Amino acid sequence: MTKINFLYVAFMVLQTMVFQACARPVIKGTEIPDTADNKAIISLIENYREAFEKRDADALLSLASKRYMETNATVGTQDDYDYDGLARKLHSEDFKRVLKARLVIQINKIDVQGDRAYADLRVETRYQTQPAEEDKKEPEWHMLSDFNRMTFIRENGKWKILSGM
Numbered sequence: 001m002t003k004i005n006f007l008y009v010a011f012m013v014l015q016t017m018v019f020q021a022c023a024r025p026v027i028k029g030t031e032i033p034d035t036a037d038n039k040a041i042i043s044l045i046e047n048y049r050e051a052f053e054k055r056d057a058d059a060l061l062s063l064a065s066k067r068y069m070e071t072n073a074t075v076g077t078q079d080d081y082d083y084d085g086l087a088r089k090l091h092s093e094d095f096k097r098v099l100k101a102r103l104v105i106q107i108n109k110i111d112v113q114g115d116r117a118y119a120d121l122r123v124e125t126r127y128q129t130q131p132a133e134e135d136k137k138e139p140e141w142h143m144l145s146d147f148n149r150m151t152f153i154r155e156n157g158k159w160k161i162l163s164g165m
Contacts, residue, residue, distance in 0.1 A: 030107065037051035037112045040159050041152055042117060048161065051102045056089035065153050084165065099139055101127040115154040116162075123148050 051059035068083040150164030
């Protein structure tokens, strides 16, 4: 082996070792770093998905911070609502008319910044609704697909949803 070949091989081995030492473990099936906070947030998102599919308004509310504030990513404030507004929406006749629901969530990124965190999601929602009684129609299926950002806050050592439901 020539001196140049030996140096090249040694450099490649060293480079591989450095990259492996710097690589952080990721949560299986994702590119999300394997940390306690990220695991807790993923668990919270899964609890949200399950509660949504069961159409369990009280379970959904239990996942939200009392400081919940939804702006719907709009400039105006006419569609904004807080925790009490969320409770009204989840206990509304519209929510009760949802007969079946399926939620598929792909978590693209989680960013933890102290006691706040953000999750960038791709969400596919399929749900069946019972039309209002006066419409006298058959139940209808709806599908929505969108990107969403959930914001979380750590309260008393536990992550809660601050916005993005």
